[in-house]
Amino acid sequence: MSNLTVSNSTLALGFILVIIALVIGYWQKLQIDKDIIIGVVRAIIQLTIVGYILKFVIKANDVWLTMAFFVVIVINASWNAGKRGNGIPKAFQFSLLAISVGTIVTLGTLVWTGSIQFIPEQIVPFTGMIASNIMVAIGLCYRNMKQSFTDRHQQILEKLALGADIKLASEDIIRESIKSGMQPTIDSIKTLGLVALPGMMSGLIIAGVDPVKAIKYQIMVTFMLLASTSIGSFISCYLAYKQFYNEQKQLNSHLLS
Template sequence: MTSQINVSTGSLVISFALVLIAIFISMREKLDLSKDIIVSILRAVIQLVIVGYVLKYIFQVNQVWLTIAMSLFIVANASYNAHKRNPSQTKTYWHSFAAIFISTYITLGILLAAGAISFIPSQIVPITGMIASNSMIAIGLCYRQLASQYEDQRQQVLEKLALGASIKLASKPILRQSIKTAMQPTIDSAKTVGLVSLPGMMSGLIFAGLDPVHAIKYQIMVMFMLLSTTSLGSIIAGYYAYKTYFTKAHQLK
């Protein structure tokens, strides 16, 4: 099987019509999203072009330190974006960084130990990106759910604290629900993969000309690693973040 991918500059220009459809819908329905759509597309194009040339250089040089540096850059950037999604007024960037760093490199380490991937930039960098981005999304969901639950269940938490419960015990139901909410999209995706959608890894390999049967093995590996990183990331972030809703005297802020 040979690859038939041939996306020319002309093809990209013509496919911009798809963006115009989104802009038309925004204007037609008065959604006030036209500016956001244009800005997001411009940012995406600029970022992807820059990253494309950076990755091309890293892949050609094939230096361990450059691979590690790019991997850490991805983790740091994912941590910053997860941190921004935390509604808590006393949030800490290092909580998000620790959650994404640990979840990403534990998952990556297991894949390397199992021989599923090799320590080369063309594999480490894309896999790190996939792991860190999914951990970032899960952690963001966990943060938002924590904020919502503490607002909705404020009275229950105060009552538990008044009866002598520790902040961990008083927060346990909220933590469980927040971690569950963070993990649920990945679990739902795993249930429907192959039936409703052909995910990115599998689709990319098929586009590149790989036998679909072999592509399935990679996609199964991806589902394993995403379940790992979302569960690790959300539980670490959740157990760090819930403490920021309390004072040093163990009072709910």
């Protein structure tokens, strides 16, 4: 196993790296000093709390505690994804459904195939990885959808005037929005091993796992993230596009800006 350790003293010395970011921000007058400090403080507090909670959950090895942690992660991811909906009605509900389905299907497949076991030290981290990636994908979907409806509202009006239903009038936007949600995952896949050594693989190697075995885990994670982001993007887009129309199948002008 690896002898890598991070003590409180070495962690404190590592704060030098944060100071470098602060110096660059101050030097270039980026006005992000406050954001950096708040972000770092929040990260330390949040990770510390989560670390102790995870320690308790893993030690307890209780199914209900594991499921409770799963629910907390999914709801939190859905809440953040919903906020990125930027005024889209029911964005939280749509995000919750998309993230729940994407996470359950992906985790269920991994457990069913024997890739992971239904134990907290595996279920909780994988849930976090899956839900966070779907959250980011949904945020991109919402942003692209809102911008596209704004830019193409005249084209949509023309399609509706010619007799198209709202699904047909929105089809191109839906497809592009799904693609925008999936694209970052697809792009990252292309550079795996050449540019990026992802967190799962790097963490296992640092922990002393054979790199060949670590690669297998990373390939599995790649499959997992690709499936989950596609499911989440698909569900959220096909639910959200209807919110851009009213009951009379007219564009909601207040959502377009």
